[in-house]
Every structure is written in C-alpha cells, then in structure tokens.
Amino acid sequence: MTKAIHDHEEGRAQPGRVTITALSAALGLSKSTVSRALNGYPDISERTRLRVRRGAETMGYRPLSHAQAIRTGRVRALGLVVQIGDHDAQRPFLADFLAGISVAASAEGWTLTVATADSEADAVRTMEQLVEDRKADGFILPRTLSHDARVALLRARDVPFVMFGRTADPEGCAWFDMLGEEAMRDAVLHLAGLGHRRIAFVNGGTAYNYSRLRLQGYREGLAQAGLPEDLALIRGGALNTADGTRETLALLTLAEPPTAVVFAVDHAALGLYRACAGLGLAVGRDVSVISYDGVPDGAHVEPPLSSFTVDTRAAGQRLAELLIARIRGAAPETLRETARAAFADRGSAGPPRLSSEALSKRLATATT
Amino acid sequence: MTKAIHDHEEGRAQPGRVTITALSAALGLSKSTVSRALNGYPDISERTRLRVRRGAETMGYRPLSHAQAIRTGRVRALGLVVQIGDHDAQRPFLADFLAGISVAASAEGWTLTVATADSEADAVRTMEQLVEDRKADGFILPRTLSHDARVALLRARDVPFVMFGRTADPEGCAWFDMLGEEAMRDAVLHLAGLGHRRIAFVNGGTAYNYSRLRLQGYREGLAQAGLPEDLALIRGGALNTADGTRETLALLTLAEPPTAVVFAVDHAALGLYRACAGLGLAVGRDVSVISYDGVPDGAHVEPPLSSFTVDTRAAGQRLAELLIARIRGAAPETLRETARAAFADRGSAGPPRLSSEALSKRLATATT
DNA sequence: CCAATTGCCGAAACCGGTTTCGGAAATGAG
DNA sequence: CTCATTTCCGAAACCGGTTTCGGCAATTGG
Numbered sequence: 001m002t003k004a005i006h007d008h009e010e011g012r013a014q015p016g017r018v019t020i021t022a023l024s025a026a027l028g029l030s031k032s033t034v035s036r037a038l039n040g041y042p043d044i045s046e047r048t049r050l051r052v053r054r055g056a057e058t059m060g061y062r063p064l065s066h067a068q069a070i071r072t073g074r075v076r077a078l079g080l081v082v083q084i085g086d087h088d089a090q091r092p093f094l095a096d097f098l099a100g101i102s103v104a105a106s107a108e109g110w111t112l113t114v115a116t117a118d119s120e121a122d123a124v125r126t127m128e129q130l131v132e133d134r135k136a137d138g139f140i141l142p143r144t145l146s147h148d149a150r151v152a153l154l155r156a157r158d159v160p161f162v163m164f165g166r167t168a169d170p171e172g173c174a175w176f177d178m179l180g181e182e183a184m185r186d187a188v189l190h191l192a193g194l195g196h197r198r199i200a201f202v203n204g205g206t207a208y209n210y211s212r213l214r215l216q217g218y219r220e221g222l223a224q225a226g227l228p229e230d231l232a233l234i235r236g237g238a239l240n241t242a243d244g245t246r247e248t249l250a251l252l253t254l255a256e257p258p259t260a261v262v263f264a265v266d267h268a269a270l271g272l273y274r275a276c277a278g279l280g281l282a283v284g285r286d287v288s289v290i291s292y293d294g295v296p297d298g299a300h301v302e303p304p305l306s307s308f309t310v311d312t313r314a315a316g317q318r319l320a321e322l323l324i325a326r327i328r329g330a331a332p333e334t335l336r337e338t339a340r341a342a343f344a345d346r347g348s349a350g351p352p353r354l355s356s357e358a359l360s361k362r363l364a365t366a367t368t
Numbered sequence: 369m370t371k372a373i374h375d376h377e378e379g380r381a382q383p384g385r386v387t388i389t390a391l392s393a394a395l396g397l398s399k400s401t402v403s404r405a406l407n408g409y410p411d412i413s414e415r416t417r418l419r420v421r422r423g424a425e426t427m428g429y430r431p432l433s434h435a436q437a438i439r440t441g442r443v444r445a446l447g448l449v450v451q452i453g454d455h456d457a458q459r460p461f462l463a464d465f466l467a468g469i470s471v472a473a474s475a476e477g478w479t480l481t482v483a484t485a486d487s488e489a490d491a492v493r494t495m496e497q498l499v500e501d502r503k504a505d506g507f508i509l510p511r512t513l514s515h516d517a518r519v520a521l522l523r524a525r526d527v528p529f530v531m532f533g534r535t536a537d538p539e540g541c542a543w544f545d546m547l548g549e550e551a552m553r554d555a556v557l558h559l560a561g562l563g564h565r566r567i568a569f570v571n572g573g574t575a576y577n578y579s580r581l582r583l584q585g586y587r588e589g590l591a592q593a594g595l596p597e598d599l600a601l602i603r604g605g606a607l608n609t610a611d612g613t614r615e616t617l618a619l620l621t622l623a624e625p626p627t628a629v630v631f632a633v634d635h636a637a638l639g640l641y642r643a644c645a646g647l648g649l650a651v652g653r654d655v656s657v658i659s660y661d662g663v664p665d666g667a668h669v670e671p672p673l674s675s676f677t678v679d680t681r682a683a684g685q686r687l688a689e690l691l692i693a694r695i696r697g698a699a700p701e702t703l704r705e706t707a708r709a710a711f712a713d714r715g716s717a718g719p720p721r722l723s724s725e726a727l728s729k730r731l732a733t734a735t736t
Numbered sequence: 737c738c739a740a741t742t743g744c745c746g747a748a749a750c751c752g753g754t755t756t757c758g759g760a761a762a763t764g765a766g
Numbered sequence: 767c768t769c770a771t772t773t774c775c776g777a778a779a780c781c782g783g784t785t786t787c788g789g790c791a792a793t794t795g796g
Contacts, residue, residue, distance in 0.1 A: 019782060030746045035784055045744060064502060066434030066443055067782040070751045075434055077481070077503075084467045094462050095484075099452045102484040106494070111503045113445070114482040116463075116470040126474070134432060135445075135479045241668055274668075297665070300609055300642075387752060398776045403754055411774060435752040438781045741794065749786075756779075763772065 023061045076110045078323055079136025081123045084116050092295050093312040100316025108324055124149050131159050138327045140319050146209045162323040165209050174326050174335035176319050180210050181217030183308035183341045187290040188221025191260040194351045200258035202247045203236035204265040214264045233258055244271020257359050259352040266293035266307055273301050288349040306348040308341035391429045444478045447504025449491045452484050460663050461680040468684025476692055492517050499527050506695045508687050514577045530691040533577050542694050542703035544687045548578050549585030551676035551709045555658040556589025559628040562719045568626035570615045571604035572633040582632045601626055612639020625727050627720040634661035634675055641669050656717040672714035
C-alpha cells in the first residue's frame with residue numbers, strides 16, 4: 001500500500017555486500033574500532049590494525065563512498081567541467097585526457113564526475129551545482145584563463161582544485177602545465193638554425209593564459225637567435241584551420257613575408273597548408289612551419305606537421321594525482337609541476353629555399 | 369588527539385545547507401511526512417504535499433543524493449565507460465556526446481560518472497566496479513557490438529542500461545540508434561540517380577553491429593536501383609584514413625573499378641581523397657564518394673565530403689533521457705528509438721565523368 | 737605501593753535521508 | 767449512533783558508515 005510512485009525492484013540491501021557491521025562481527029570487534037583502524041586513527045594498536053586490514057582484504061570489504069560521505073562530506077569523486085564549443089582544438093584531446101584522469105583516479109579508488117558547459121559563466125554555475133550537491137570533492141580546470149571566474153568561485157568556496165595551465169595570480173593554486181614558452185622558443189631557434197631570418201608567430205586565443213606565455217617564448221627565441229622583432233610578423237587569435245589560413249595569407253602578402261611561421265596551435269597551423277596549396281607554395285620548402293599540440297591530424301598532411309606534442313593522457317593522469325593530494329590536504333604550493341612538450345620533427349620545417357624577397361616576388365607573379 | 373592522519377579543514381556539516389530536518393521543523397511537520405510528500409507517496413494529502421513542495425522551494429532544500437543513496441541504493445548518476453583507442457572515429461564525437469548526456473542528466477538533477485577502458489574486457493571490469501561501488505545507477509553503452517560482453521554483465525546483474533546502437537539479441541535491451549542502413553541505401557540510390565552503375569561499398573569494423581546493418585542497407589540500395597551486386601566491390605574493416613586509402617586503392621586497381629564509393633565511416637572516406645590525390649583523380653568528378661558520420665574534418669577537404677551526418681549531441685541527450693526512464697522502472701521494450709541521419713550534400717558526389725572502362729584505362733596510363 | 741597517565745577499545749550518538757508501523761481523526765456503512 | 771474503514775501523519779527504526787566520549791587495563795612516576 002504505502003509505496004512510491006516509481007517503484008522498481010530495488011530498495012533492499014543487496015545480498016552479497018559485506019558491510020562494516022558484518023566485518024566487525026566477524027572479527028569480534030566493534031564497528032568503531034574497525035572504522036578507525038581502516039582510517040588510520042592513532043588510537044588503534046598496530047596488531048589490531050593489521051588484523052582488521054587483513055580481514056577487510058579477505059572478506060572483500062569496500063566501504064561505500066556515499067555512506068562515508070554522509071558524515072565526512074567527501075564522495076571520493078573528482079569533478080571535470082568540459083567547455084563545449086570553446087574551441088575545436090580541445091576535442092581531439094578529450095578522450096586521452098579523460099583516460100589519464102580515469103586511470104589515476106581509479107588507482108586510488110576515486111571516480112570522475114563529468115559535466116559540460118557552453119560558456120565560462122555556465123561552467124561556473126555547473127561547478128557550483130556539483131559542489132552544492134557534493135558530486136565532486138574537487139575539480140580539474142582545463143584551459144585556464146588569465147583571469148578565471150572558476151578559480152574565483154572555488155577559492156571563495158574553499159573547494160580544492162588543480163589547473164591544467166598556470167594563471168596570473170597563483171595564490172592558493174595548484175597546477176600542472178606544459179612549458180609552451182620553451183617549445184615556442186625552441187621552435188624559433190630550430191628555424192633560425194636552419195637559416196630562416198624572418199620567422200612569424202601566430203598565437204592562439206588571447207584570453208588563455210598559455211597565449212601570453214607562448215608569445216613570450218617566441219620573443220625569447222628571437223632574442224637568443226639574435227633576430228630582430230617585427231610586430232608585423234606577430235599575429236594571434238587563431239584557433240582553427242580557417243583562422244590559420246586567414247593569418248597565413250595575411251603574413252604572406254606582406255611586403256617582406258616570413259619564410260617560416262611558428263604556430264601556437266596545430267589546428268591553426270593546418271590552415272597554413274591550405275593557404276600554401278592555394279598559392280602554389282610547398283610547405284617545408286617554400287614556407288616552413290612548426291607548431292604545437294601534436295594533434296593526430298598533423299600526421300596526415302603532406303608533409304606531416306612538425307609539432308611539439310603534448311602527452312595529454314599523462315597530463316590528465318598527473319592532474320588527477322595532484323588533485324587527490326590537494327583534497328587530502330596537501331598545500332597548493334607543493335603541488336605545482338610543469339613538463340616539456342616533445343618535438344616531433346616530421347618535415348614541415350626545412351632550410352629556406354627562397355629568401356623573403358624572392359618569396360614576395362614569386363607571390364606577386366603567382367597572383368597576377 | 370583522536371584525529372585522522374589526513375586532516376583538512378572539512379568534516380563538519382556546512383553551515384548554509386538546509387536539511388530535511390530543518391525543513392520539517394520550519395513546516396511543523398515530521399521528517400517522514402516531508403520525505404514522503406516529496407517522493408510522491410500516496411498517503412500524504414494533496415494540501416500537505418503542496419505546502420511541503422512550496423516550503424522546499426522557498427527554503428532551497430535539495431536532498432543530498434548520497435544521503436538518499438544509503439537507503440535507496442540510488443545515487444542519481446548515469447555511468448559511461450568510454451573505450452579508448454577503440455577506434456579513432458569515436459573521438460571527435462565524444463565532446464558532443466558528453467554534452468548531450470550532461471544536459472539531459474542535469475535537467476533531471478542527475479550527474480554523469482565517466483570512466484575509461486582500453487579493451488572490452490577492461491570496460492566490463494570497470495563497469496563492475498562502478499556498480500559495486502554504486503557510482504552509477506545505470507549505463508549508456510556506446511558502440512554496441514553484435515555480441516556484447518557488457519550487455520551480458522548488466523543483464524546478469526540486473527543493472528539498467530541503454531545502448532547507442534541495436535544488438536542481435538534485444539532481450540531486455542533499450543536503445544537509441546541511427547538508421548545507418550537507410551543512409552547507406554539512400555547513398556546508393558543518390559549515386560545511381562546521378563548515373564553511376566558501379567558503386568562500391570567500404571564498411572567499418574566488422575565486430576560492430578552497425579556494420580551488419582549498413583552493409584544490408586547498401587545491398588538494399590543496389591536492389592532498389594536495379595544494379596547487380598558485385599562482391600569485388602564490397603570491402604570492410606576500414607576505420608581510419610589509412611584504411612580508407614588502402615581500400616580505395618584496392619578498388620581502383622580492379623579490372624572494372626567503381627566510379628563511386630559509399631563509405632560507412634567518414635574518416636575512412638577521407639582516405640579516398642589521399643588515394644585520389646596520389647592517382648591524379650578529382651574527387652566528385654572522376655570518383656564520387658558519399659559517407660556517413662558527418663565529422664567536422666569532412667568539411668575541410670576539397671571538395672567537402674558529402675555525408676550523412678549524425679547529431680551526436682541529440683543522441684546523447686535522448687540516450688540519457690531513456691536511461692533515466694529505464695532506471696525509474698520503464699520497461700525496456702518501451703524504450704527503443706531510432707533516428708535518421710541527415711544528408712549533407714557537399715559536392716563529393718557528382719555524375720560520372722568517366723565510365724568504369726575509361727577510368728581503368730586512365731589509371732593504367734597514369735601509373736606507368 | 738599508590739596515584740596519574742597512557743594505550744586501546746566499545747557504547748552510543750550522529751550524519752541526512754527513507755521506510756515501517758501504528759494510531760488518531762475523519763469518513764462511510766448499517 | 768455505533769463500528770469498520772479510510773485518510774493522513776508522527777514516532778522510531780534503519781541504511782552504512784564516522785566520530786565522540788568514556789572506561790578498563792596496563793604502564794609510568796614518585
């Protein structure tokens with residue numbers, strides 16, 4: 001009679017599960033002793049602790065995280081809010097990123113709660129919900145902005161988080177990041193070493209913090225190579241192939257066009273291929289290009305795109321490990337790591353066949 | 369003194385949260401009455417139920433799912449185990465798929481628990497863990513196989529699930545699926561209508577259930593167009609661009625090559641572009657192609673790939689809705705839906721410029 | 737040798753919900 | 767008007783854990 005509207009066959013405790021009560025009974029101990037033994041309280045003798053551990057092992061006892069959560073407030077879940085349509089470059093990485101997080105999380109018995117959002121404001125709202133409903137104990141923040149509303153929220157609410165990327169104000173922030181600036185610097189040095197004198201730079205989205213750093217790396221490279229900085233050769237806001245094509249055309253129609261271009265984003269670099277194809281230029285010979293990300297598509301163009309590749313899976317894994325440490329109480333200052341991107345030299349960068357002047361002349365005749 | 373090893377500042381009930389006890393006190397009712405009122409029990413008067421609803425609304429009461437779960441066994445979370453490295457085609461869809469699921473789930477106050485696996489066996493193990501730890505109340509199964517170990521597990525454990533795709537044995541299965549067979553049939557009819565007489569088919573992975581259906585659709589198209597079936601024109605196992613290039617070359621070097629090719633998978637179809645480029649053939653003129661999936665990359669080749677596009681986001685959304693209904697007790701037989709893929713005619717399929725014989729002859733001269 | 741600690745564990749309260757059970761009041765039948 | 771049903775709600779048990787509190791035994795200090 002007294003029955004919920006939506007009734008399934010559920011509701012009763014499942015038979016197989018061994019609870020802490022069953023375990024304590026089997027061991028002849030009280031629930032509280034078992035609980036404290038397993039959670040590392042100091043007022044349990046080493047002998048008992050060991051006995052409890054072994055008993056739990058053999059009986060296959062696994063505490064239900066949501067039963068623990070009711071008292072502790074922690075559900076042993078990491079949170080990730082993915083911003084959709086943010087920019088296309090994010091997508092190919094997602095599966096690998098998730099794989100890395102998932103592997104690190106499950107190694108510690110944690111899980112991953114994923115939500116999506118279609119704007120930064122929406123992301124903040126979504127995270128707020130997840131925190132409110134205690135669906136995650138902390139968050140991984142991909143694509144950190146220079147001034148990030150998500151960081152502000154989490155700081156205010158005192159929710160643990162780890163950024164994939166660094167930020168302007170490091171106060172209370174933990175992070176893992178790739179050294180994009182070093183990659184850009186090395187790209188310039190590599191091209192300069194091949195003999196290029198006019199090396200352009202096409203940056204990604206300006207709001208992202210990485211853009212600032214990569215531009216800085218490009219400049220550092222020029223300086224170390226003893227090359228002058230030409231503002232006409234620095235462009236930005238290129239996130240996808242169409243953007244890349246546009247920026248390439250703008251660069252090549254300059255009075256003194258570059259003979260090599262460094263891109264901050266692979267997908268934009270792929271646009272250079274299309275621009276060159278339209279102009280009858282050979283990539284890697286007439287125009288050289290080096291980029292950053294290591295997207296799979298880059299291997300399928302001709303010549304394959306030379307790029308600093310990021311191990312997204314490893315990044316996800318490390319981020320999850322850092323976040324778990326953070327949730328367990330480690331100070332954010334001790335949880336800051338960076339890694340280098342590996343240069344995959346695949347042939348899109350070679351010695352300049354034409355000088356800037358010759359290139360300019362050839363383009364003038366080609367387009368008329 | 370008595371303190372856990374890893375102590376953060378957490379542990380106490382957060383101040384802002386309004387519990388069911390607080391709500392019931394404010395209403396002058398008992399906890400049990402409030403609980404039953406909100407959960408639709410019939411032994412609560414309509415007047416009281418309304419009063420409770422309003423009170424909950426104004427006080428901002430939101431039950432903690434994990435507190436409910438301790439008794440009900442349900443955590444209001446959907447589960448998704450993504451198979452990594454399964455095949456590349458899956459990746460670009462992932463973000464949209466997640467977005468769809470996420471949106472439908474959060475509309476009902478549910479969340480999404482994601483894990484990854486690198487094989488089917490691993491996926492089964494992972495799902496078992498999630499069920500065991502009650503991290504998900506049910507699962508969405510992407511990429512259904514004809515004989516799926518995941519289905520066997522979930523059936524045995526009586527865990528609700530919904531498939532993205534159909535399966536050989538529909539017993540107890542709910543699903544949402546795209547009518548790939550109709551798309552393949554229509555592709556053949558479209559090409560036949562343009563004048564093509566020799567139309568090849570390159571299928572995807574044979575283990576997937578969709579492959580069986582799409583092949584069937586191709587055959588149906590031939591039959592309806594009154595064209596003979598030539599086994600030499602039917603190939604399979606092409607999942608990525610390299611596969612597609614290989615299969616295209618195999619087809620074009622036949623004594624009687626096809627003038628048009630239908631692909632079951634966009635990424636494989638992109639391989640045809642590379643094969644044609646190598647052979648000096650113009651896609652859409654010398655060789656026509658129609659494919660299936662609607663991946664973004666298809667829009668960036670020349671001419672853009674004509675493809676039956678799948679609205680992955682909508683699929684994810686519908687799947688989540690179906691799964692929630694299933695978890696709430698709806699019979700699986702009532703939760704089976706299909707949708708058509710929309711044909712995006714972008715120019716890679718045109719009337720045959722060369723006959724099969726002429727094409728063969730031209731290829732013979734080109735390669736020597 | 738006695739008092740004060742210390743080490744170790746059990747009893748019980750608690751977390752925030754759900755569900756069972758029983759009883760008072762209202763309703764209907766005779 | 768009485769008695770049997772309903773209708774509707776409260777008290778209390780319960781879910782599976784964690785944490786507080788207190789007590790007994792063994793140790794230490796003087």
